[in-house]
Amino acid sequence: DWTMGAYREEMIQKIRDQVGDKNVICALSGGVDSSVTGILLHEAIGEQLTCVFVDHGLLRLNEAEQVVKMFRENYNLKLIHADESELFLGELEGVSDPETKRKIIGKLFIDVFQKYANEIEGAEFLAQGTLYPDVIESVSFSGGPSVTIKSHHNVGGLPEKMGLKLVEPLRELFKDEVRALGHELGLPASFIGRHPFPGPGLAIRCPGEITREKLEILRKADAVYIDQIRKHGLYDEIWQAFAAILPMRTVGVMGDGRTYDYALALRAVNSVDGMTADYYPFTHEFLGETSTRIINEVKGVNRVFYDCTSKPPGTIELE
Numbered sequence: 001d002w003t004m005g006a007y008r009e010e011m012i013q014k015i016r017d018q019v020g021d022k023n024v025i026c027a028l029s030g031g032v033d034s035s036v037t038g039i040l041l042h043e044a045i046g047e048q049l050t051c052v053f054v055d056h057g058l059l060r061l062n063e064a065e066q067v068v069k070m071f072r073e074n075y076n077l078k079l080i081h082a083d084e085s086e087l088f089l090g091e092l093e094g095v096s097d098p099e100t101k102r103k104i105i106g107k108l109f110i111d112v113f114q115k116y117a118n119e120i121e122g123a124e125f126l127a128q129g130t131l132y133p134d135v136i137e138s139v140s141f142s143g144g145p146s147v148t149i150k151s152h153h154n155v156g157g158l159p160e161k162m163g164l165k166l167v168e169p170l171r172e173l174f175k176d177e178v179r180a181l182g183h184e185l186g187l188p189a190s191f192i193g194r195h196p197f198p199g200p201g202l203a204i205r206c207p208g209e210i211t212r213e214k215l216e217i218l219r220k221a222d223a224v225y226i227d228q229i230r231k232h233g234l235y236d237e238i239w240q241a242f243a244a245i246l247p248m249r250t251v252g253v254m255g256d257g258r259t260y261d262y263a264l265a266l267r268a269v270n271s272v273d274g275m276t277a278d279y280y281p282f283t284h285e286f287l288g289e290t291s292t293r294i295i296n297e298v299k300g301v302n303r304v305f306y307d308c309t310s311k312p313p314g315t316i317e318l319e
């Protein structure tokens, strides 16, 4: 009979058979798929694996540190923390078009990954967290955001360009099976249950031009919002939730003074696969309390909107 434990052993043996004594590189994003892929590979081939975590400066509050710490402390795998935020934010300066942002980030991601990969001696394989639905989709799906997801997250086109062969241990699995495998491999529950996070990160939650100031405000506000959701026991009820900083300032009053600060949009949706989504019906009490907390705790925000658009006609992200 079928158990995840037996499947894990089987996959480890398959990886060893495929890779032999060659070296493997793996791009970790902090998401479930790449995390499970990295841990599985590490279990199979240990020191032959090097993981690269590309930090594009568009991650959430303390996210890079948390991801790197989790892998180094719990798994002891070889991990390069590629802090390239200066490069990414520099290239994005003055750019406000959503697709241009994605293209710049996607291209730099590949350049950076390639640069680090070239330094790893004898790497012949690239490990990817491709899931079964991705395998199907890449055949039948054309157009739309999933293509972008693939070209960014799964480092599309890169293996051929670098002359690398692919290792894709999750190719037969669905998302819930990957989560079960992650559990089996000792990945913390807080990691397994994380909401999806887009490859371009906060860039597409900052409509218009991206500035360091806006990113800093957004990070703090998003952290307060997610904290509120967790405190109310709603995190696992929601498919994806995040804050976005709007490209405008509005007038407010605080104490005796007038403020002129950024407005923020809060988003929360339920969905099965991200293709369609319903906005999440928070209570007014929750929304009011969250708005008050954000404005009190985050300097630079004086107005909070809740986005009650479903998909379609809206998209989940604001860009």
Ligand code: XMP
Pocket: 102, 145, 148, 149, 152, 153, 196, 197, 198, 199, 200, 240, 274, 275, 311, 314, 315, 316, 317, 318, 319
């Ligand atoms: P949209 O905004 O298209 O989002 O309704 C659907 C799901 O896809 C994620 N998303 C992306 N993920 N690169 C990614 O890796 C992208 O460019 C991208 N755009 C959207 C989004 O977070 C949601 O889960």
